[in-house]
Amino acid sequence: MEILIKASQFILSLSLLIVLHELGHFIPAKLFKIKVEKFYLFFDYKFSIFKKKIGDTVYGIGWIPLGGYVKISGMIDESMDTEQMALPPQPWEFRSKPAWQRLIIMLGGVFVNFVLGIFIYVMLMWVYGERYLPNENVKDGIWVTNKLAENLGLQTGDKVLTVDGEKVKKFGSLSLEFINGNRYQIERDGQVIDKEIPEDFISQLMDRGKEAGAFLAPRYPxxxxxxxxxxxxxxxxxxxxxxxxxxxxxxxxxxxxxxxxxxxxxxxxxxxxxxxxxxxxxxxxxxxxxxxxxxxxxQLPFSDLEKLGYYKLADNEYSFAEAVPAGLNKSWKTLTDYAKQLKKIFNPSTGAYKGLGGFISIGSVFPEEWSAESFWNITAFLSIVLGFMNLLPIPALDGGHVVFTLWEMITGRKPGDKFLEYAQVVGFVLLITLLLFANGNDIFRLFN
The missing domain is CATH 2.30.42.10 (PDZ domain)
Incomplete structure (x- = not known):
């Protein structure tokens, strides 16, 4: 039953993000009077679960839950419709429109993802506020729970002050700060000490096996x-x-x-x-x-520990006006944290690639019981991550199309259709390889 609840939340969140992302392309395309042939949730190779034509557009649901797409006339995309591209350009086609219009269409999906993520975070701040353990309130230092933290050079009772020169605000974010960071500063017995985070720390983190779990914690009674x-x-x-x-x-x-x-x-x-x-x-x-x-x-919950006088929690409530900057700050922190992780993934010596996950990893972050707050928190995170990933300058992603369009706007020379076709194939192969690797990691971890 728990797996069903997790899977249902994952599918609902994914579907919402895909539909809204594709609407970000669909709406400006229609505004610029471009024909949109298909609007699909999931991919429809060979057949569809559902489809209905309204006007010039076929709306449908595919059977392969790897994303979704809008097929815009006169555009080289994942459909690889080379027959259409061989015909003379038509006024209702993507390729016939000015570069600035094509740029807006390609950025539309990413724009929606970022705006959606920010909107959800703002609403979460307004409705639920924030309740967390401030790092500065861990007066007697951390509890080192296994060898991984010892290898970092930490000891029980250390007070973590900064990571990469930034003061750690929330104790709950400490593990992520170490994953993303390169150096840290602690206070031990009244002395401030600077230490380096080992380059292969993430590799050590992923190789722990049965020791998996938090590598440090607040001290408990x-x-x-x-x-x-x-x-x-x-x-x-x-x-x-x-x-x-x-x-x-x-x-x-x-x-x-x-x-x-x-x-x-x-x-x-x-x-x-x-x-x-x-x-x-x-x-x-x-x-x-x-x-x-x-x-x-x-292990008592923090609320009980607060009643017993061990820790003082921060309990922030926001008016709507206050929730806007708070939501923006959380969105920016989410984006920059993910960028740091991606940078480490592309550095093989960190071993961060071992933590790359696919659908099982994403689905597993949803709780086993329905929680509106958790669902929307995860959805906001995924929306911002989806926006960031689509901005990467990889052919077959929105970012790849944006790069080619910007090149055209700067140089005045439009890349040839054959070049764009080959670039699309290369990008598609890269994405499939990444997808297979990420989901292969999931399966490997599942059986280990």
Whole structure:
């Protein structure tokens, strides 16, 4: 059922983005009196799930969910309609229109994607606001949870100050900042230290296997979720949601502080102090030979940690006037972060190409339960990413057509139809190769 919910959200989001992107091409084409032969959601190789002709245009839904398209008369596109291009140009065709009109048509889809992403982010800020843990409120530093963070040169208790010279605002964005960054600055025991992020950090991140997950986290209290069946403390007075605040009289605030204390008392009976609601209780426990209590731990949500006084969250509400700049800022941050990631993908030494994903990766980011806020957040992100990707100067993408049109406008020389046909084929081969690689990565990760 969870997979169905994820898939439904993915298809809905993808369909919305494709239709609106293609409308960005369709509307200016019609305004400039160009004939649009087809408007399709998904590709219709050999047959269509649905199609209906209205006026000069056939509207339809294809069966290959790899995108969508509008077939504009007199334009060399993915349809590769060379027969039409061999005929004399007609006044209603794309190729007969001035370069500035053709440029507007080609930029229309990208324009819609960016405007849609910004609009959604503005509305999300207005309706939901922002609730997050400010990085500066992690007063006692981070919790290093595995070897990857240690390889970065981090230690539990470090306070991350900046990445690439930029102050980190939200703790939740810290992992992404390390992925995109090249250097960082921390405070350790009152001393400010500058460190380099290894060039192959993303490769290490992708190669972790069973250690996959967050490589650093805020420090959490030692909260008991349950006593294990084989625990020597089964039947003791330890209860769910007890917070361990001292071990044999030695005060602890965070779970990571407990390990060293417990190791001192292996195979011994000691007193642990727990906070239960508003009460403090002393409980006699037995420590195992590997220095554990034999309990499962509970990671409380930030809202509970705030009530307990561990962290102070930022809870920003915006009027519509305030939501506009906030949404613009988030859109810009999304765009620049993605550009940084793409730059690393094209550098083989980073290993970032290992993280490239296809439809499974995209679908997996949607939640297992319907959440309007999550759905629109992801859709806004995908809209901006789609706009950025389509701007890349690759033949067969909008950006490729834009480059050729700008060349014509600057030099006064229009590229020949044969050149454009060959460029379209090259671009299409590149895109298919990228698509196969990205989805191949998904399948490889799925089976590993």
């Amino acid at each position: 030692f909260v008991i979720a349950a006593v294990s069946e084989d625990s020597p403390n089964k039947g003791s007075d330890l209860q769910t949601k007890d917070i361990v605040v001292a071990i044999n009289g030695n005060a602890i605030k965070y779970f990571d502080e407990a390990k060293a204390q417990l190791n001192i008392f292996k195979n011994q009976e000691i007193q642990v102090t727990v906070k239960r609601g508003d009460k403090i209780k002393e409980i006699l426990v037995k420590i195992t030979d590997d220095g554990k209590l034999g309990v499962a731990t509970l």
